[in-house]
Amino acid sequence: MNYRGLKMNVPRLAGLLLVAYSPLLWADGQTLSDTFLGTEPTMVAEPTVFCDGSAKPYKEFATVQVTVAGEYYLYDAGNSAYIFGQNAEVADVVILIYQGTFNPANPAQNRVDLIDEGGEVQLNTGTDYILVAQYWCGRSSYGIAPFGLVTFGPGNFTGAGFNTASSTLGFFTGASPVTAFPDLSAVLAYKAISGITVPRTGRYFFSDIARLSESAVQLRVYEGAFDPDNPEDNLVGTASFSGPLFLESGQLYVFVVVDIDNQLSAWHYALFPPGPVGFHAGFNGAWVPPVGISGQGILAELLEQAGIMFFAWFTYWDSPPVLTQTNSIDNDEGVTRKQTHLGEEEQRWMTAYGAIPASGNTLSLKYENSTGGAFNSTGTVPNTDSNYGTGSVTLIDCLTMDLTYDLPGGVGGTTRFTRILPDNAMRCYDITPFGPIQPPLF
Numbered sequence: 001m002n003y004r005g006l007k008m009n010v011p012r013l014a015g016l017l018l019v020a021y022s023p024l025l026w027a028d029g030q031t032l033s034d035t036f037l038g039t040e041p042t043m044v045a046e047p048t049v050f051c052d053g054s055a056k057p058y059k060e061f062a063t064v065q066v067t068v069a070g071e072y073y074l075y076d077a078g079n080s081a082y083i084f085g086q087n088a089e090v091a092d093v094v095i096l097i098y099q100g101t102f103n104p105a106n107p108a109q110n111r112v113d114l115i116d117e118g119g120e121v122q123l124n125t126g127t128d129y130i131l132v133a134q135y136w137c138g139r140s141s142y143g144i145a146p147f148g149l150v151t152f153g154p155g156n157f158t159g160a161g162f163n164t165a166s167s168t169l170g171f172f173t174g175a176s177p178v179t180a181f182p183d184l185s186a187v188l189a190y191k192a193i194s195g196i197t198v199p200r201t202g203r204y205f206f207s208d209i210a211r212l213s214e215s216a217v218q219l220r221v222y223e224g225a226f227d228p229d230n231p232e233d234n235l236v237g238t239a240s241f242s243g244p245l246f247l248e249s250g251q252l253y254v255f256v257v258v259d260i261d262n263q264l265s266a267w268h269y270a271l272f273p274p275g276p277v278g279f280h281a282g283f284n285g286a287w288v289p290p291v292g293i294s295g296q297g298i299l300a301e302l303l304e305q306a307g308i309m310f311f312a313w314f315t316y317w318d319s320p321p322v323l324t325q326t327n328s329i330d331n332d333e334g335v336t337r338k339q340t341h342l343g344e345e346e347q348r349w350m351t352a353y354g355a356i357p358a359s360g361n362t363l364s365l366k367y368e369n370s371t372g373g374a375f376n377s378t379g380t381v382p383n384t385d386s387n388y389g390t391g392s393v394t395l396i397d398c399l400t401m402d403l404t405y406d407l408p409g410g411v412g413g414t415t416r417f418t419r420i421l422p423d424n425a426m427r428c429y430d431i432t433p434f435g436p437i438q439p440p441l442f
Contacts (some may be wrong), residue, residue, distance in 0.1 A: 013289065029150065030150070031148055033146060035436050038273060040058060043058055044107055045362070054137075058104070062212075063128045063160075064128075065125065065158050072122075072157075073151070074097075075149070076094075076116075077272075078147050079436065080093050091135060092135070093134060094136050131160070146275070150268070161226060167255060172376075178190070179228040186262070194254045196424070198253075200249050201247070202246070203274055207241070208240075209269060209270055214267065217260060221237045224254070272434040273438060275432060296316070297377045310352070311353055314349055350368065364390070366389075401417050401419070
């Protein structure tokens, strides 16, 4: 079955079929990528025949030129994400090309072309062009989401962009190796790309961006090695047309691209990496300091609606209590303890809180220290010092965070905390949004 017809609704398909495609010059592929942050300006979306007349967010790139005159093909790398149900995470955009100047108050002025999904445009050397990406008008939400514009042509765009990684595009031919893939129930051509690593652990979003006349692909990820005679061995994930893949930094992978429609044609995909770490509920849970600092830790709680992050730090005095030696034969330890009540006087429970920043991975903290309370007592009100100190928390990744502290008595420094259990780490990876496509990921 050819799945290409499922990728778009009838009006969009009809428009795309009108485009006359020319062979791609793969060596000249480039990708422009950025992220909608939810704060972008808006303008009227077109083509109006598909839209409701309301304004949609847009992002303007720097002025660009092309090195060689001719027909250039532009494609929305996030289109398949929209078609296959990832509407909330990767942006489906319309690509607008302007000559000379761009006026959002009159989006038709100086516009050379408007491309939805993919299409060709004639561009000349020595001419300034402005590329604009706008949320496609059919999207249901317009929040934070990355997008990518893929370009091909007889030359390169200058002034913005970067080269596409060579391991994301190529050709299937009659000479390509083939093997039987049990889960696909077919013998299909494939391309194995070895020695791939990724910059950070997390979800990567795969998006097939080949055109209708070309090879639809499934991306298969193998840990360490790929054996075509046993294509299920070492398999850690697959994605067809679009979808997330969990990849770990420091791990050596083999990416195998499979010609699932048996087109024996050009193939190309994009890979959106996990975005920068930011404050969200995936960082809730229990954390411990380095090995050797035992019996201590923090509980973190991020309250998104309240806009704060709260910490409870279970610790002790800044120095151990002095224990007095005794000759008592009734005490096997040979010491006299300071007291025998529930808990110990040297135990401390510090709290800290701070406002969640709009962006970034560092949050300023204000420390508090409560003393004078009694266990399970309503009659004893503890005294809370709300100006006990200051500090910060810096998120390193879903497994690690740094806490700084400046407390009374000259007690200050930085302590690195790691998760006790991995459960919330996976939640953290799942919540972390995708980021823009980066110059070559591998």
